[in-house]
Amino acid sequence: MRTLKLTVAYDGTRFAGWQRQSNGVSIQGLLEQALEQLEGAPVVVHGAGRTDAGVHAAGQVASVRVNFKHDAPTVGRALNARLPPEIRVTAVDEVPTGFHARFIAHEKTYRYQIDAGAVASPLLRRLAWHVDAPLDIAAMDAAAAALSGTHDFAAFRSSGTEVATSIRTLTVSHVRSGRAALPDSDAHPLVVYDVRGNGFLRHMVRAMVGTLVEVGKGKRSASSMEALLSGRSRGLAGPTAPAHGLFLVRVDYGPERE
Numbered sequence: 001m002r003t004l005k006l007t008v009a010y011d012g013t014r015f016a017g018w019q020r021q022s023n024g025v026s027i028q029g030l031l032e033q034a035l036e037q038l039e040g041a042p043v044v045v046h047g048a049g050r051t052d053a054g055v056h057a058a059g060q061v062a063s064v065r066v067n068f069k070h071d072a073p074t075v076g077r078a079l080n081a082r083l084p085p086e087i088r089v090t091a092v093d094e095v096p097t098g099f100h101a102r103f104i105a106h107e108k109t110y111r112y113q114i115d116a117g118a119v120a121s122p123l124l125r126r127l128a129w130h131v132d133a134p135l136d137i138a139a140m141d142a143a144a145a146a147l148s149g150t151h152d153f154a155a156f157r158s159s160g161t162e163v164a165t166s167i168r169t170l171t172v173s174h175v176r177s178g179r180a181a182l183p184d185s186d187a188h189p190l191v192v193y194d195v196r197g198n199g200f201l202r203h204m205v206r207a208m209v210g211t212l213v214e215v216g217k218g219k220r221s222a223s224s225m226e227a228l229l230s231g232r233s234r235g236l237a238g239p240t241a242p243a244h245g246l247f248l249v250r251v252d253y254g255p256e257r258e
Helices: 027-039 072-082 137-145 204-216 222-231
Strands: 002-010 045-047 056-066 087-095 107-115 149-152 167-182 185-197 246-252
Touching: 002 027, 002 072, 027 045, 027 056, 027 072, 027 087, 072 087, 107 167, 107 204, 137 167, 137 185, 137 204, 137 222, 167 204, 185 204, 204 222, 204 246
Parallel strands: 056 246
Antiparallel strands: 002 056, 002 087, 045 056, 107 185, 107 246, 149 167, 167 185
């Protein structure tokens, strides 16, 4: 058998998330259906991150073991011909048998976009959360910086997934101003949160964003992050931000694992 590494981009708006499920259309399920047509038998696709319903990806990574002999470019074209237009396989690579998209991932990078315009752009409504209050970006960035490093992130964890530990390490946690180039304006304001880490808990990024927005609105101080982390209580943190502003940007495996 061969192992293939697939890099996948998708607009998650109308899907039930990455993970295959009985009550909705998933990215994993559609990829498996497309690959089954090439394999002539059922296959199992493993994704690096189980993105929730409505969450997007620019660089999701998946791995699959197959018997068919088609070369990588042919596989990419065949999959894209069978997938809906909201899902594209952007790269196919043959990798060593031991490669597993989820279990050997080194770091994942996420981005969250906030539409900071006085009036929400209808062109961003599926790609950014509109917050109609002025945000103090410097305070948000100071709060985000306090989340860098190795911490227990139980305060930003939603229930529903059992994990051995809620300790994670973030190597990037940064809030900045941005601009969206739109047909009606080349300077529509965005607030962008970039975060990279060795793993993320269920809804962790969205809970951090909801808390950072409260900092930006002046509802809590940037210095409150330390107490939140040490308190380990989800009830102390802010709300969970909507799914549609979140993107899985990339997954890194390290030079020795690529």
